[in-house]
Amino acid sequence: MTEIRQYLLRYAICGVAIWAAVGAASAEPLRIGFLTDMNGPSAIDDGPGSITAARMAIADFGGSVLGRPIELLTGDHHNKPDIGLATAKEWYTVDGVDAIMDVNNSAVALGIQNLTRELNKVFLITGASSSLLTGKACTANSVQWLTDTYSLSRAAVMPTIADGGKSFYFLTVDYAFGHALEQDSTSVLKANGGTMVGASRHPYGTSDYSAYLVQAQASGAQVLVFANSGQDMENAVKQAREFGLQMRLVPLLMLIMDVHSVGLDAMHGTRFADVFYWDLNDVTRAWSKRFFDAEQHMPTALQVDAYRGMLHYLQAIKAAGTTEAQAVVRQMKKDPIKDVLGDGGTIREDGRVIRDMHYFEVKSAAESRYPWDYYRLIRDIPAALIYRPLSESECPLVEK
Numbered sequence: 001m002t003e004i005r006q007y008l009l010r011y012a013i014c015g016v017a018i019w020a021a022v023g024a025a026s027a028e029p030l031r032i033g034f035l036t037d038m039n040g041p042s043a044i045d046d047g048p049g050s051i052t053a054a055r056m057a058i059a060d061f062g063g064s065v066l067g068r069p070i071e072l073l074t075g076d077h078h079n080k081p082d083i084g085l086a087t088a089k090e091w092y093t094v095d096g097v098d099a100i101m102d103v104n105n106s107a108v109a110l111g112i113q114n115l116t117r118e119l120n121k122v123f124l125i126t127g128a129s130s131s132l133l134t135g136k137a138c139t140a141n142s143v144q145w146l147t148d149t150y151s152l153s154r155a156a157v158m159p160t161i162a163d164g165g166k167s168f169y170f171l172t173v174d175y176a177f178g179h180a181l182e183q184d185s186t187s188v189l190k191a192n193g194g195t196m197v198g199a200s201r202h203p204y205g206t207s208d209y210s211a212y213l214v215q216a217q218a219s220g221a222q223v224l225v226f227a228n229s230g231q232d233m234e235n236a237v238k239q240a241r242e243f244g245l246q247m248r249l250v251p252l253l254m255l256i257m258d259v260h261s262v263g264l265d266a267m268h269g270t271r272f273a274d275v276f277y278w279d280l281n282d283v284t285r286a287w288s289k290r291f292f293d294a295e296q297h298m299p300t301a302l303q304v305d306a307y308r309g310m311l312h313y314l315q316a317i318k319a320a321g322t323t324e325a326q327a328v329v330r331q332m333k334k335d336p337i338k339d340v341l342g343d344g345g346t347i348r349e350d351g352r353v354i355r356d357m358h359y360f361e362v363k364s365a366a367e368s369r370y371p372w373d374y375y376r377l378i379r380d381i382p383a384a385l386i387y388r389p390l391s392e393s394e395c396p397l398v399e400k
Contacts, residue, residue: 029071030064030323032310033091033100035084035112036127038076041205041230045255046104046127049295050306054101056290057310060340065317073097077108084108085115092119098323099124101309104302106130106177116141122325124313125351126305129253131180131388134352138395140326143333145305145353147275149177151386152252153184155273159359159379160223160250161194163271169221169247170199171212171236173228181227181252197221206232209239217245229253234262241266255300259362259374267374268364273357276301277375280358283342298372304341311339345383350395352388357381 034054036047051074058070073091077084084103091097092115100116103109104127113133116123123142125133131148147155157168168189172178178201186196197219200212213236216224224240224247226233233251240249251258254272278288278298287307291299316331317323329351337344337353345355360375368374390398 027068028096030066030068030317031071031073031091031095031097032313033073033075033088033095033097034102034306035075035077035087035091035100035108036102037079037104038074040079042079042104042127044257044261045230045300046102046302046306049291049297049299049303050102050126052294053291053299053303053307054310056294057307057314057339061311061314065314066321066323070314077103077105079105079108081105081107081111085111088112088115092116092121098122098325099313101125101313102127102302102306104128106133109133110137113137113139113142116325120325122313122328124309126309127302129177131184134348134350134393134395135388136394136396138350138397140397141329143309143329143347143351143353145309146302147273147357147386148352149180150184150388151357152273153181154188154386155357155359155381156250156252156271157185157188157194157225158192158385159273159381160248160271161189161192165223165248165250166193167195167197167221168223168225169197169216169219170225170227171209171216172199172201173204173232174201175204177229178227185225185227185252202228202232202236204232207235209236210243212236213240213243213245216247217243221247223248223250226251230258234258237270238262238266255302256298256372256374257300260297260372264363264365264368264374267362268367270362271359271378272362273359273381274301275355275357276304277358277360277377279373279375280377283340287341308337308339308341308344312337312344348387348390350390350393350398354383354387356383357386 037043075087099122101124106128109128117139125144129146129148131150133144170182172182249270251272259267316328320327320331333347359378
């Protein structure tokens with residue numbers, strides 16, 4: 001009789017385990033939409049590589065949360081607000097997506113941020129840099145990882161002034177992103193004893209910068225600031241070297257793939273700020289090797305943020321015990337950002353991720369000792385010096 005009872009007990013336990021496994025497998029997935037630039041100018045710095053990083057985070061987390069498998073949908077916004085917004089609306093209302101992340105175009109991101117608030121979903125902004133996203137347009141449903149125009153400007157301009165650069169000329173891409181970079185940088189200059197000698201504005205996608213470089217050199221400024229990014233910045237820096245421009249070159253937004261694309265011969269000596277470099281320490285090297293094995297290049301800050309943003313979101317769902325959007329975002333703000341990369345900072349009440357940055361100089365080819373050995377760390381920049389103070393915030397969530 002005892003043997004029969006033991007047999008029945010084992011059978012019951014096995015049955016419960018089987019039904020639990022079946023239940024988990026049949027549970028409605030937690031769907032996250034990854035909307036990015038798949039083939040355009042930002043694809044190599046973000047795009048498919050960031051999707052790989054997000055998938056790494058899902059795998060490291062274990063593939064499910066609250067008994068629900070995690071499913072990643074991917075899409076291309078083509079850098080067009082109407083396409084991005086239509087995709088986001090379909091994901092939210094038809095496909096049951098709980099959160100959208102990346103969106104590496106500020107115009108697209110601002111539209112999706114508003115839609116996310118209206119539908120009470122979550123927006124993980126790992127690819128857009130407009131300071132409006134945590135300013136006037138902030139919501140209780142979003143978190144911004146990527147450094148914004150305010151912090152990018154301060155992190156690059158203040159160390160340049162401290163190193164003796166006093167007079168500045170700006171080469172600015174002629175749309176909202178470039179205008180914001182120039183405006184924020186000008187404010188930093190005035191507050192720290194620098195002067196703006198002049199500026200030239202160029203169309204997005206310019207191929208010939210010779211006329212702008214002549215104007216920059218004629219200005220007599222010590223520093224040429226590139227208030228642009230991607231291929232615009234790459235082409236402008238390359239042509240400045242070819243032109244023999246005798247000015248310090250300071251890109252406000254530069255990523256490791258920009259250096260890799262142009263080469264150390266043209267990029268050496270440029271100084272810039274970033275939140276991540278693969279070769280900073282043993283921890284960053286170990287994670288970056290995993291990424292390299294999948295993508296065959298070292299990660300950019302955007303790709304690292306895709307990993308950290310995804311993982312922190314999933315950790316918050318687990319800790320909150322719910323997927324309800326604002327409850328999850330509150331949990332994300334409550335918990336420090338920590339993962340296999342170590343301390344990743346904190347999230348402020350306006351949704352801004354706060355963390356230190358690093359001020360780098362690009363090495364010469366002679367200084368580079370092994371593949372992807374591109375940067376020399378000059379100094380760390382404390383977060384307290386970089387981000388817009390809450391006392392100056394226009395975010396309606398911030399209590400003055």
